[in-house]
Amino acid sequence: MSRNGFPFRIWCLFLIVVILAGLTFTGCRPAAEKRSGEPEPKGGASVTDEDGKNDLSEQEGSKMEQRRTEKGAPAKGVKLQYLGHACFLIEIDGFRILTDPYSPGTGYGTLDLQAELITVSHEHEDHNYTAAAPGAQVVRGLTPDALGWEDVSLSVGDLHVTGLATYHDGTAGKSRGRNTAFIFEIGDLRLVHLGDLGHLLNEGDIERLRPVSVLFIPVGGYYTIDAREAKQVVEQLAPAVVIPMHYKTRATRNWPIAELKLFLEGEKNVINKGAKPLTVTREELPESTEIWVMEPAKL
Numbered sequence: 001m002s003r004n005g006f007p008f009r010i011w012c013l014f015l016i017v018v019i020l021a022g023l024t025f026t027g028c029r030p031a032a033e034k035r036s037g038e039p040e041p042k043g044g045a046s047v048t049d050e051d052g053k054n055d056l057s058e059q060e061g062s063k064m065e066q067r068r069t070e071k072g073a074p075a076k077g078v079k080l081q082y083l084g085h086a087c088f089l090i091e092i093d094g095f096r097i098l099t100d101p102y103s104p105g106t107g108y109g110t111l112d113l114q115a116e117l118i119t120v121s122h123e124h125e126d127h128n129y130t131a132a133a134p135g136a137q138v139v140r141g142l143t144p145d146a147l148g149w150e151d152v153s154l155s156v157g158d159l160h161v162t163g164l165a166t167y168h169d170g171t172a173g174k175s176r177g178r179n180t181a182f183i184f185e186i187g188d189l190r191l192v193h194l195g196d197l198g199h200l201l202n203e204g205d206i207e208r209l210r211p212v213s214v215l216f217i218p219v220g221g222y223y224t225i226d227a228r229e230a231k232q233v234v235e236q237l238a239p240a241v242v243i244p245m246h247y248k249t250r251a252t253r254n255w256p257i258a259e260l261k262l263f264l265e266g267e268k269n270v271i272n273k274g275a276k277p278l279t280v281t282r283e284e285l286p287e288s289t290e291i292w293v294m295e296p297a298k299l
């Protein structure tokens with residue numbers, strides 16, 4: 001007995017250890033199964049990545065981005081840069097539009113930049129220098145013979161570009177021909193570039209153009225509406241922001257057009273924005289009309 005007693009006790013201890021280990025093992029398992037059935041904790045674990053769930057959440061993120069874009073608001077607002085005369089670079093989520101690029105002879109220098117789209121309000125050389133952005137798609141407001149208007153209607157993603165038939169003078173085009181105003185619509189932002197508008201707007205024009213978030217308007221007179229008429233057009237359209245263009249500067253000092261000060265006379269809500277590009281968002285638009293003076297960027 002004594003010879004077998006010691007190994008028997010060891011044998012018993014071994015059995016107890018095995019039973020305890022077995023109990024511990026089976027006791028953990030249900031708990032582990034329960035956790036695996038619970039929703040994944042946030043920020044959880046490498047397991048999520050290995051299962052590809054991280055990829056899914058990335059997909060959801062891009063879907064959210066898509067939904068936001070579908071709703072129409074540009075992700076980072078609309079960036080505006082003035083290049084002088086009637087030429088602006090409008091950037092919407094990386095898509096760049098160049099409006100009415102001027103020829104080097106205009107006086108502001110030679111335009112040479114990158115853009116995806118060029119709009120041309122009419123075929124005068126201070127507005128139709130399409131070599132300014134090689135490779136860009138060109139949208140012309142007038143037919144090749146300049147005796148009619150193109151039916152402009154273009155969509156790029158959430159951006160919609162349309163044209164409004166107008167004249168370059170106050171006599172239905174008899175002295176300076178036709179002109180197209182461009183409407184750039186992105187979500188609830190509407191930007192209107194009037195080109196070389198030569199007359200006040202009629203009821204139909206006003207209905208087509210309003211509401212206007214940002215209005216690019218010629219104010220220099222002679223070739224276009226003058227300061228007084230421009231003020232009337234601003235009243236007609238009641239835009240949130242007015243950006244004057246096509247006025248006399250040092251670059252166009254020999255032109256028979258007026259300086260900007262005539263348009264600014266008597267105006268209270270004038271803000272000098274300098275030469276740096278600025279960003280416009282729907283939320284930051286002023287309640288009542290403001291005039292933003294932009295200085296041309298140096299080329």
Ligand SMILES: [Zn+2]
Binds near residue numbers: 124126127196223246
């Ligand atoms: Zn012009």
